[in-house]
Amino acid sequence: RKEVEQDPGPFNVPEGATVAFNCTYSNSASQSFFWYRQDCRKEPKLLMSVYSSGNEDGRFTAQLNRASQYISLLIRDSKLSDSATYLCVMNNAGNMLTFGGGTRLMVKP
């Protein structure tokens, strides 16, 4: 079983829609969680960290559920520019990151 599992998608949504992705992880000792965004053929970039209390950054909301071992990303009022692959990432120890395979989002006009 992969340490971090994501639905690869693609999720095809119209502009203005709300879309949510989940990601499950197998290592209960995982300490920190993140969502990275990766545009086609580009490098991944940190989108936001995920805290136990949940956190919001504009149209983006991230949640962590340690009991069920999943994290989520909610995007409200989707924009064309949100089209990308969203990588679920966790940090187990030190500064070592484990990446999920990514969920592809395509926002259509």
Add this chain to the structure above:
Amino acid sequence: DADVTQTPRNRITKTGKRIMLECSQTKGHDRMYWYRQDPGLGLQLIYYSFDVKDINKGEISDGYSVSRQAQAKFSLSLESAIPNQTALYFCATSDLRWTSHEQYFGPGTRLTVT
């Protein structure tokens, strides 16, 4: 100017050839990493280095070697390239002083082994 640079950006090579991918950073970070990414898969860690004298194998180090020539430079070598090493390679850096543990990636090197 980019903080993390990689050369070359694209490379086509033949089976059995030795190839080196180079990474340089101006962020002043101690930690550097090499990953490969295959279509539909997440990034897999090849090697990482926490400082110039510290080199560690990642989850898929077989067939690869690295050299940390200086704090700012970390190179990845494929001793004898094979077709299943065709992938997108990323270098990354991080600074453990910051609790976010964010890693900063270079633009990637697209390697094709024929």
